[in-house]
Amino acid sequence: MSRPRSRFHVWLTLVLLAASSSSALGQSASPSVQTGLSPRQVLIGLGSAAGQAGGGGPLSNVGEVLADLVGLEISTAPLGSSAGGFTFTFNPVTRTFTRAAPSFGPSFSERAITAGRGRASFGINYIRAGYDSLDGRKLDDGSLRTVVLEGAEGAPLFVGEARLTITSETTVMFTNIAMNDRFDVGLAVPYVRLRINGSHVMDRDVVEGAGSAAGLGDIALRAKWRLVTRDGGGVALGLDARLPTGDKEALLGAGVSRTLVSGIWSTTAGRFSPHASGGFEYWSNPFEVRDPLVGTTVAAGRHAIAYEGGVEWAVSDGVTVNGELLGRWIRNGARLEYVPLAAHAGNPFGIVSASVASAAPNGLHRTSIAAGVKWNAAGSALLTVSVLIPIRDAGLRDRFTPVIGFDWGF
Numbered sequence: 045m046s047r048p049r050s051r052f053h054v055w056l057t058l059v060l061l062a063a064s065s066s067s068a069l070g071q072s073a074s075p076s077v078q079t080g081l082s083p084r085q086v087l088i089g090l091g092s093a094a095g096q097a098g099g100g101g102p103l104s105n106v107g108e109v110l111a112d113l114v115g116l117e118i119s120t121a122p123l124g125s126s127a128g129g130f131t132f133t134f135n136p137v138t139r140t141f142t143r144a145a146p147s148f149g150p151s152f153s154e155r156a157i158t159a160g161r162g163r164a165s166f167g168i169n170y171i172r173a174g175y176d177s178l179d180g181r182k183l184d185d186g187s188l189r190t191v192v193l194e195g196a197e198g199a200p201l202f203v204g205e206a207r208l209t210i211t212s213e214t215t216v217m218f219t220n221i222a223m224n225d226r227f228d229v230g231l232a233v234p235y236v237r238l239r240i241n242g243s244h245v246m247d248r249d250v251v252e253g254a255g256s257a258a259g260l261g262d263i264a265l266r267a268k269w270r271l272v273t274r275d276g277g278g279v280a281l282g283l284d285a286r287l288p289t290g291d292k293e294a295l296l297g298a299g300v301s302r303t304l305v306s307g308i309w310s311t312t313a314g315r316f317s318p319h320a321s322g323g324f325e326y327w328s329n330p331f332e333v334r335d336p337l338v339g340t341t342v343a344a345g346r347h348a349i350a351y352e353g354g355v356e357w358a359v360s361d362g363v364t365v366n367g368e369l370l371g372r373w374i375r376n377g378a379r380l381e382y383v384p385l386a387a388h389a390g391n392p393f394g395i396v397s398a399s400v401a402s403a404a405p406n407g408l409h410r411t412s413i414a415a416g417v418k419w420n421a422a423g424s425a426l427l428t429v430s431v432l433i434p435i436r437d438a439g440l441r442d443r444f445t446p447v448i449g450f451d452w453g454f
Contacts, residue, residue: 081255083240083295087111089253090206090244106190106204106401111295112333113178113378113403114210114240116345117440119262119290119298122152122370122412122432123216123232124169124449146276146358147317148418150366151430151447153352155310155319156280158270159222159453167451169216169428173442174209179380180437183208190244192382193398201395208242210440214261226270234261236296257294262286268308276312281305282321301328304350320353333378333403344378344405354414362420370412370432377408379438411436416447424453 081089088107149155159165181187190204213236220230237258244251265285272279284304290297306323330343354368382399416430428449434441 081253082257082293083114083238083255084108084111084293086240086242086253086255087114090242090251108334109380109401109403110178110206110208112331112344113380114440115292115295116298116331116333116374116378116408117175118212118236118238118295119292120348120372120374121171121173121212121214123214123234123264124152124171124218124447125150125154146312146315146361147356147366148358148364148420148426149317150319150352150354150356150368151416151418151428151449152370152414152432153319153354153368154268154280154282154306154308154321155317156268156270156272156278156308157276157310158226158228158268158280159220161222161225163453164219164221165451165453166219167217167426167449169214169218169447169449171214171216171432171445171447172211173214173445174211175440175442177437177441179439181380183210186245188401189382190401191246191398193395195394195396202246204244204246206242206244208240211239213237220266226273228266228268230264230266230268232264232266234263234290235259236261236290238295257291257296259291259294259296261290262297262302263289274311276317277310277319280308282308282323284325298331299329300331300346302326302348304348306350315358317356317358318354319356320351322349322351324348325350330376331378335402342405343376344403345374345376345408347375348377349373349375364418366414366416366418368414370414372410374408376405377439378403379406379408380404381406408439409436410434410439418451426451426453 087110090107175183177183178188184207186205186207188206188208190206192200193202195201214234216232216234218230218232220228222228237256239256241254242252265287267283268280270278270280286302288297288299288301292299302325304323304325306321308321310317310319325348327346331345332341333344335342351371352368354366356364356366358364381402381404383402385398385400412432412434414430414432416428419427421427428451430447432445432447433443
């Protein structure tokens with residue numbers, strides 16, 4: 045929904061900022077890149093090129109808007125399943141363990157089978173994402189605009205264009221412990237390294253900056269209670285609590301606690317093991333973003349619905365191939381939009397219309413498909429290679445995200 049504004053000082057500042065040559069990062073015809081900044085500082089500095097006017101304060105914090113949108117995406121990206129690939133059932137008559145299913149399980153979602161009494165696993169996932177677009181606008185070709193001022197017949201007077209390179213590397217260490225035959229607990233600890241390089245071009249003025257941040261992301265505490273037991277499957281209740289341990293200012297965390305309660309179903313038919321799950325995620329507080337014109341924070345994301353499904357194929361006793369569908373809908377999730385500014389009759393600058401980049405709580409629905417292979421390298425050790433491919437343009441999007449993992453059961 046558009047939110048038109050009608051303030052003469054807004055128009056005046058828009059023109060002044062377009063002609064301004066001041067910048068928080070350094071601005072010239074042949075710009076130099078300022079390093080040593082955090083990702084948020086880089087985006088705020090680039091946004092200041094669309095907001096500084098004659099050395100004064102910024103009209104709009106579009107850089108903060110972009111930073112908030114990036115932070116929301118990084119903190120809600122999938123981490124991978126913490127459940128061990130080897131699952132067992134205990135036969136009290138023979139007092140031996142047997143495999144509960146022929147497959148090694150999914151890579152990102154869950155199945156109803158628990159690990160088995162006395163069993164535990166430890167693993168690590170490495171996920172690298174190089175983002176290509178934000179809400180359908182490419183990051184590297186000038187499609188991501190911060191401000192647009194138009195004259196008569198729609199002719200652009202000034203256009204602010206941001207070009208960004210955003211990469212994240214997430215190393216997730218996880219463990220899963222069976223408390224008994226029906227109840228597992230798990231822990232996933234992500235360490236995130238985020239890098240942002242960018243430039244902002246308006247008229248002939250260019251601003252560039254580069255920054256990075258590294259640290260803990262939002263830690264996940266997990267539990268699974270198997271309610272109904274069937275050979276090779278059943279029904280379970282899952283709990284995934286994400287703690288706000290990631291630094292929101294560094295764009296490494298959401299800054300809110302999130303608790304996902306889900307129902308999980310799985311079964312086995314020969315060498316195929318289908319599974320599905322769905323649940324509601326409660327957020328302790330809304331995720332807040334900046335309103336670029338008012339300069340205050342607004343709620344733009346609280347609570348989510350998550351759904352997952354897929355099938356595993358046990359190609360052999362030592363190899364499992366899996367395919368998965370992963371979806372998450374964040375209620376009122378922040379999306380990039382352009383806020384129109386209502387024209388001020390008779391303004392002396394020849395401006396007929398203008399718009400500024402903003403974040404709107406329109407709901408963020410992300411859907412991806414995942415494909416992977418799990419290989420029993422030796423003993424109870426598994427090597428996993430997977431890819432994540434989004435099938436919607438919503439949010440911050442990487443066309444192809446590789447994931448490499450290792451899992452050891454004992």
